[in-house]
Amino acid sequence: MVLEKIQKANDIKDLDPEELEVLAEEIREFLVKKISETGGHLASNLGVVELTMALHLAFELPKDKMVWDVGHQSYTHKLLTGRKSGFDDLRKYGGMSGFPKRKESACDAFDTGHSSTSISAGLGLVKARDIKGEDHKVISIIGDGSLTGGMAYEALNNASALKSNFIIVLNDNNMSISPNVGGMSNYLNGLRTADAYTELKKGVEDTLAKIPGSGEKIIRQMKKTKSGIKQLFVPGMFFEDMGITYLGPVDGHDVKKLYRVFQDAKRIKHAVLVHVITEKGRGYEPARQNPSGFHGIGPFDIETGEPKSVSEKDSYTDVFSKVICDIGKKNPDVVAITAAMSDGTGLTRFSRKFPERFFDVGIAEEHALTFAAGLAAGGLKPVVALYSSFLQRAYDQTIHDVCLQNLPVVIAVDRAGLVGSDGETHQGLFDLSFLSTVPNLTILSPKNRWEMADMLRFAVDFDGPVALRYPRGEAYEGLEKFRAEIIYGRSEVLYEEEDIAIFFVGHMSELARSVRNELKEIGYSCSLINARFVKPLDTGCLEELAKTHKLFITIEENVLIGGYGEQVLEYVNRAKLDVAVHSFGIPDEYVEHGNVEVLRKEVGLDKEHVTKQIITEFISMQR
Numbered sequence: 001m002v003l004e005k006i007q008k009a010n011d012i013k014d015l016d017p018e019e020l021e022v023l024a025e026e027i028r029e030f031l032v033k034k035i036s037e038t039g040g041h042l043a044s045n046l047g048v049v050e051l052t053m054a055l056h057l058a059f060e061l062p063k064d065k066m067v068w069d070v071g072h073q074s075y076t077h078k079l080l081t082g083r084k085s086g087f088d089d090l091r092k093y094g095g096m097s098g099f100p101k102r103k104e105s106a107c108d109a110f111d112t113g114h115s116s117t118s119i120s121a122g123l124g125l126v127k128a129r130d131i132k133g134e135d136h137k138v139i140s141i142i143g144d145g146s147l148t149g150g151m152a153y154e155a156l157n158n159a160s161a162l163k164s165n166f167i168i169v170l171n172d173n174n175m176s177i178s179p180n181v182g183g184m185s186n187y188l189n190g191l192r193t194a195d196a197y198t199e200l201k202k203g204v205e206d207t208l209a210k211i212p213g214s215g216e217k218i219i220r221q222m223k224k225t226k227s228g229i230k231q232l233f234v235p236g237m238f239f240e241d242m243g244i245t246y247l248g249p250v251d252g253h254d255v256k257k258l259y260r261v262f263q264d265a266k267r268i269k270h271a272v273l274v275h276v277i278t279e280k281g282r283g284y285e286p287a288r289q290n291p292s293g294f295h296g297i298g299p300f301d302i303e304t305g306e307p308k309s310v311s312e313k314d315s316y317t318d319v320f321s322k323v324i325c326d327i328g329k330k331n332p333d334v335v336a337i338t339a340a341m342s343d344g345t346g347l348t349r350f351s352r353k354f355p356e357r358f359f360d361v362g363i364a365e366e367h368a369l370t371f372a373a374g375l376a377a378g379g380l381k382p383v384v385a386l387y388s389s390f391l392q393r394a395y396d397q398t399i400h401d402v403c404l405q406n407l408p409v410v411i412a413v414d415r416a417g418l419v420g421s422d423g424e425t426h427q428g429l430f431d432l433s434f435l436s437t438v439p440n441l442t443i444l445s446p447k448n449r450w451e452m453a454d455m456l457r458f459a460v461d462f463d464g465p466v467a468l469r470y471p472r473g474e475a476y477e478g479l480e481k482f483r484a485e486i487i488y489g490r491s492e493v494l495y496e497e498e499d500i501a502i503f504f505v506g507h508m509s510e511l512a513r514s515v516r517n518e519l520k521e522i523g524y525s526c527s528l529i530n531a532r533f534v535k536p537l538d539t540g541c542l543e544e545l546a547k548t549h550k551l552f553i554t555i556e557e558n559v560l561i562g563g564y565g566e567q568v569l570e571y572v573n574r575a576k577l578d579v580a581v582h583s584f585g586i587p588d589e590y591v592e593h594g595n596v597e598v599l600r601k602e603v604g605l606d607k608e609h610v611t612k613q614i615i616t617e618f619i620s621m622q623r
């Protein structure tokens with residue numbers, strides 16, 4: 001096997017040229033096999049096999065620095081830098097990450113996970129290199145989907161003034177997770193068909209450059225002209241006009257051509273963009289036919305491409321997806337917005353039913369929130385569905401554009417809490433803290449699938465901004481008999497006893513309920529309260545229950561700092577209530593990848609740990 005010859009970075013350079021094609025095939029076979037067992041990001045990785053090989057042939061690792069945008073397509077890079085055995089426990093707790101990690105390898109120059117950061121980070125590495133007088137190349141590899149994100153343009157704008165080499169590789173497969181959207185995507189479509197121009201341009205430029213004295217001047221003049229003829233010579237004018245040399249489009253599955261263009265790119269003394277055309281899912285027919293379905297996938301059967309396990313139960317996202325359609329049918333003012341995550345957030349169903357009221361804005365969370373604010377100011381009822389960790393991008397817009405004007409925008413905060421295999425960059429562990437500080441914003445979280453539906457209806461009917469937070473995965477079907485009407489700012493007391501009161505936020509219902517059952521079995525008197533609203537805090541409920549309880553317990557899947565528990569404690573102290581407070585949540589650290597149940601144990605959000613801690617706390621209070 002040729003792949004066996006790759007034990008460490010740069011080993012690929014020792015292969016015979018005819019072995020490269022075999023290597024590409026073996027890598028694809030390896031990726032399909034491994035990801036069919038562990039799950040992971042398949043389609044994007046299959047698309048960049050040759051591109052990654054060419055990069056590894058043309059550059060020297062770890063001396064040269066590669067920054068992979070999002071990083072979900074870095075599997076071949078991991079293979080070529082000696083991490084083959086890591087694929088056995090890819091994305092498992094303690095195992096190899098699905099994203100580049102500096103702590104994992106010296107060949108990973110920058111950690112990624114969220115999109116559109118690679119050009120900024122790459123430019124930073126370039127400037128650091130130049131200031132320190134070092135001599136290496138910096139290459140940022142960004143996808144066409146990630147090029148819809150605002151940060152990429154801020155970085156290009158900044159990079160255009162550069163006077164030293166910086167290589168930006170645009171990996172254009174004409175896909176984000178779903179088909180890519182927007183004007184830049186259309187522009188790239190135009191360039192994609194201009195294959196002949198590259199050779200023509202190079203030929204013309206080479207010939208002109210040979211004219212002694214005036215050749216270079218003619219080329220410069222030609223690039224400045226406003227006439228349409230420039231198109232013929234200068235594809236990629238958008239970039240060229242900014243001062244960034246455009247090379248391409250190049251066939252992203254032709255290692256030799258790619259290698260040659262990277263050698264050309266190395267010689268340019270400013271920022272250069274190499275436009276590479278690849279095919280998402282290449283080499284595995286089910287992924288090629290359905291790249292969205294094979295973007296991020298669980299274990300699957302290689303023969304059929306079918307997932308190995310399918311849940312019969314609805315996820316919280318499924319409930320959102322169905323109920324928002326029902327709401328949309330009755331209320332023509334309801335519009336829905338996604339930032340390139342229509343499948344993940346469940347909005348695809350809405351998009352099919354109400355295409356004119358659905359907006360995929362690209363990977364542009366900041367814009368999504370301000371756009372929603374504009375829609376609301378214009379009299380509509382926007383529902384923006386985002387993952388918790390991607391909402392981090394749009395914090396200012398949430399404050400400045402939505403909440404400051406008290407506009408009735410619903411922010412559906414999906415993937416809140418631990419998400420699992422994607423790890424640190426994707427865990428939704430901060431939203432309660434950063435949203436709770438925002439005036440005018442109401443924050444809700446459902447205890448089960450029925451409350452998810454009720455809360456969504458409540459949020460859409462409410463005249464002001466609302467964040468509705470719910471996790472990845474199956475919607476809880478317990479506590480089904482509790483379905484009291486949702487009253488603004490009021491918690492829901494499920495069981496009222498004495499001594500210990502357990503307050504939980506959203507999907508911590510399952511844990512809180514099982515802890516209470518455990519405590520009841522050994523004779524404790526214990527109330528159970530569904531917070532429902534994290535903001536406003538139900539202070540009346542706290543005051544009332546403080547009269548009959550000695551210990552308040554809070555449970556949330558959010559960092560403890562700034563979370564629900566801290567707000568409860570702050571109020572108890574401020575109002576001088578005679579009750580102790582103990583909070584369970586995520587400690588002040590990043591939580592890595594792994595199975596969610598395993599991670600919950602690691603952070604102490606499991607039944608055994610919580611029960612034991614409560615008993616210890618309660619006994620120590622009695623002394």
Ligand SMILES: Cc1ncc(C[n+]2csc(CCOP(=O)(O)OP(=O)(O)O)c2C)c(N)n1
Nearest residue numbers: 044113114115143144145146175176177340
């Ligand atoms: C800020 C942010 N929003 C959303 C995502 C989710 N996401 C991950 S990959 C991806 C599509 C990226 O498309 P592209 O850059 O073209 O890469 P491809 O998968 O096509 O290789 C999206 C939307 C993200 N990682 N970061």
Ligand SMILES: CC(=O)[C@@H](O)[C@H](O)COP(=O)(O)O
Nearest residue numbers: 070072113296344415422472
């Ligand atoms: C890389 C990325 O950001 C997405 O592909 C993400 O992994 C999707 O996560 P879900 O599987 O939770 O939709």
Ligand SMILES: [Mg+2]
Nearest residue numbers: 143144145175
């Ligand atoms: Mg793409």
